[in-house]
Amino acid sequence: MSAQRFRDKVIIVTGGGSGLGEDYCRGFVAEGGKVVCADIDESAAKRTVTSLQETGRKSIAVACDVTSTYDVERMVEEALHTYGRIDALVNNAGVIRRRSLVGTTDEDWDREINTDLKGPFVCARAVVPHMIDRGYGKIVNISSVAGIIGCISTAYSASKAGVNGLTRQWALELAPYGIRVNSVAPGYTATPINEKLRKSPAAKRIGETIPLGWGKPADITAAVLFLSAGESDYITGQTLAVDGGLTTTADMGPEYRNFDR
Numbered sequence: 509m510s511a512q513r514f515r516d517k518v519i520i521v522t523g524g525g526s527g528l529g530e531d532y533c534r535g536f537v538a539e540g541g542k543v544v545c546a547d548i549d550e551s552a553a554k555r556t557v558t559s560l561q562e563t564g565r566k567s568i569a570v571a572c573d574v575t576s577t578y579d580v581e582r583m584v585e586e587a588l589h590t591y592g593r594i595d596a597l598v599n600n601a602g603v604i605r606r607r608s609l610v611g612t613t614d615e616d617w618d619r620e621i622n623t624d625l626k627g628p629f630v631c632a633r634a635v636v637p638h639m640i641d642r643g644y645g646k647i648v649n650i651s652s653v654a655g656i657i658g659c660i661s662t663a664y665s666a667s668k669a670g671v672n673g674l675t676r677q678w679a680l681e682l683a684p685y686g687i688r689v690n691s692v693a694p695g696y697t698a699t700p701i702n703e704k705l706r707k708s709p710a711a712k713r714i715g716e717t718i719p720l721g722w723g724k725p726a727d728i729t730a731a732v733l734f735l736s737a738g739e740s741d742y743i744t745g746q747t748l749a750v751d752g753g754l755t756t757t758a759d760m761g762p763e764y765r766n767f768d769r
């Protein structure tokens with residue numbers, strides 16, 4: 509039998525209708541958790557939940573735009589009405605627009621910053637009062653290697669670096685209430701968000717540059733579940749890069765890697 513780290517626990521996963529979020533939902537329910545799968549794309553959230561229910565596991569789909577305080581507050585009410593508690597929040601919903609600095613429009617900036625930076629703030633603000641009342645909670649913010657090194661685009665880098673800042677600030681502020689806050693910074697992981705990039709010639713070069721190559725959703729899910737579970741209760745304020753070594757190494761090419769020559 510698999511571990512049951514989330515038996516009787518309730519976890520909100522934003523952006524749970526696709527890619528990484530869908531994989532986290534699957535991981536949580538496989539270990540006994542009840543999942544609130546929130547996504548701006550209601551049909552995608554329902555698809556995730558339907559596939560989880562086929563395994564006899566508990567989860568609900570909620571239509572929710574994380575940039576809307578109204579939607580997020582309704583989503584939290586629905587979670588509490590259905591399950592009576594919230595143990596963990598995974599701030600995962602995100603968008604990427606690859607644009608040069610000069611090519612970034614005001615609209616690109618607003619959409620990216622609203623979804624990837626304001627979204628986690630709006631969701632945490634709505635969930636934290638309940639966690640304070642219970643004296644316990646876990647928040648996992650999904651950042652990116654782009655919050656650590658320059659590799660994607662202006663607004664995306666700004667939002668993900670901002671998420672790492674929020675993580676440190678909230679860790680300090682919420683520790684007295686038993687709430688732990690950490691970030692996971694995925695590297696290049698095959699999901700719908702980078703489908704176009706993966707079909708381009710750059711995909712192979714990216715894979716060769718990362719010491720352990722492209723990641724799989726399961727690699728990221730393992731870290732998100734760890735930081736959502738009780739076993740990581742003494743860890744807070746950290747950003748854990750799950751990136752195959754991308755942010756800790758400099759690739760100087762195959763000739764340089766021949767260290768014994």
Ligand SMILES: NC(=O)c1ccc[n+]([C@@H]2O[C@H](COP(=O)([O-])OP(=O)(O)OC[C@H]3O[C@@H](n4cnc5c(N)ncnc54)[C@H](O)[C@@H]3O)[C@@H](O)[C@H]2O)c1
Nearest residue numbers: 523525526527528548573574601602652694696697699701
């Ligand atoms: N895949 C990667 O390589 C990678 C790397 C680093 C970070 N990330 C981060 O991981 C997270 C998930 O990415 P993914 O690869 O699974 O992408 P994805 O496109 O497969 O999934 C993103 C989900 O977020 C939802 N969403 C978008 N805007 C929303 C909003 N305003 N409100 C609610 N839901 C919204 C989408 O409908 C979708 O279901 C994102 O925050 C992304 O920045 C991904």
